[in-house]
Amino acid sequence: MLLLYLFIAVVLVNTAYFILFSKFSMSIPSQIDAKENFPVSVIICAKNEAENLKMNIPAILNQEYPNFEVILINDASIDDTQDVIEAFAARDPRVHTVNIENNEAFWSNKKYSLTLGIKRAVNQRMIFTDADCQPGSDQWLRHMVAHFSEEKQLILGYGAYRKESGFLNKLIRFETLMTAIQYFAYAKVGMPYMGVGRNLAYTSKLFYDNRGFMSHMRVASGDDDLFVNEAGNATNTALCYNEDSFTYSTPKKTFSDWIRQKRRHITTAKHYKPKHKTLLGIYYVSTLLFWLLAIVSFVFLDWKIILALIIFRITLQYIFLGKGAKLLKENDLLPFLPVFELFLVLVQLTIFISNSFSKPKRWK
Template identity: 50%
Template structure:
């Protein structure tokens, strides 16, 4: 009796995971806008930096070289203690399209990136805003143009892809795989009309959307979430779209160690507690059903006829390899598919560890 319950539970979780995989394939069919529909809007590229002097020197030139007719770069110095402001001023002397917002710490918003971003958004002269981080580099000179082409009268929030630079390290494999899976999910949820998050490394929206929800006011007290919690407030099935063309990607330096990555993901995952209930439910069910799929399949392979178990497990992996395989091709991470089971299991253990640690202590500052 118990064995039968375990088996049928395993079948249910396998079906749930398969359905999720089919939903996650939705972003693979993103349509390109026709040339006749494209309108060039003046764009404000916003970069918020805290102690990022070296990264600014390295990556701001790639934004300045963008092949776009009308854009400004708003550099926000978020109370840096290094020479970030000096680096910004040096760029400004040589480039007339750079504007600097120098933010000083105040007691009410000490160490709060959202406060700094709010000042930068208000200071931007253009209605269409494009956000990235100080350690990000557009992969092409048409980054701004590609994102801009997704704007329309109806679509006012654009979700882009921020990938990580490839390195020959184990942690790098996991970082890039987790980034890929996250993108597959938020792209697909947006595609089916239920956007729930974005990444600040590559995100665009109209300034009016920011003011429509009173900026970050609903979650200003939460140190992280200037991207995903804003999407929770502002995005819906009508005003949000995705941009998945290769030339629209940004690339960042990946965390160099598991400890560094662990600290970074703790901040990100802690914001999920503030998502809408439906998003928490669907994301939680995805994680739990995947854990139970692996757990029950391992147990049942020793207790249940392998001739029944093997086809079910193979069918699961076939769907996984197809959906994630096509996704790795679309998002230009083809090597990751070869390590799929290993990366998936390792990532589950990593995420579970973060969940447990976050129960006992909360990350407070963005830097």
């Protein structure tokens, strides 16, 4: 009976988290109410991204927004990134450049490069994205900027991945979806804990008031999530998840490349605030335990009771996470939510174990 009680407790914990996630998934994206066209700086840090810049910068320069500049940062690239950046600057006066060279103190540190880009920016309001990202519409800037106000100085957006064929593509998009549902939901209840640099905005005042990235400058990644974790709060954070505000990136093509990327990202979680680490940890452990206990309970307990609990839990998953998937336009993932969840939990467990034995590589 102890096993049954434990399984029920895990299902109830999962249920509590699904209800938390519903704070986002059951919401409605706010419409544009741009009473002012605030001047804004778009900041992009690029390291060996010549081809991506050629492909994606035109979509940013073609935004239907009257007053913006683009800061392109060459982070010590060894390809033609600097030449591409200079070509854009020569053609368009809105483009400004920052060229970073390696130095002993801050070798290959994206946060150092971003800091110099922020200092170069003329405007107080700043939008951040990556060189491999492309806005989903010409209204991206208008949607993101519309959420700024005297109170709201930090805007969390959604950085999606392009839909392609294959299991890996769907798994990557599922992981991205789950991450977004969580950080949007936590922000909805007044606990913003992360954002993604593919689609993020904040003011220079917020940046300088929090001493920029100084508290985590030596951490390999986290220019996005660690900054949000430190600077975000219940009153200064807004969410932007209208479909026209999405950005899109091309996902990794192989499992090994994706795993290396996730290893870097996961290392930042240990630097989150204790309450965030606790809540995120409980969700992960309860999800892992659900699948483990479901298998064990089928062997040792009445399968009809266990099946009923599994169906109950998965039904709630489809209701609450499924709504979030539709909201973020990831509908094609819906038929396989439990499969992706199980696979992702096992992948994350593998990464945690791997990171405990060796450190992942720094910013590329």
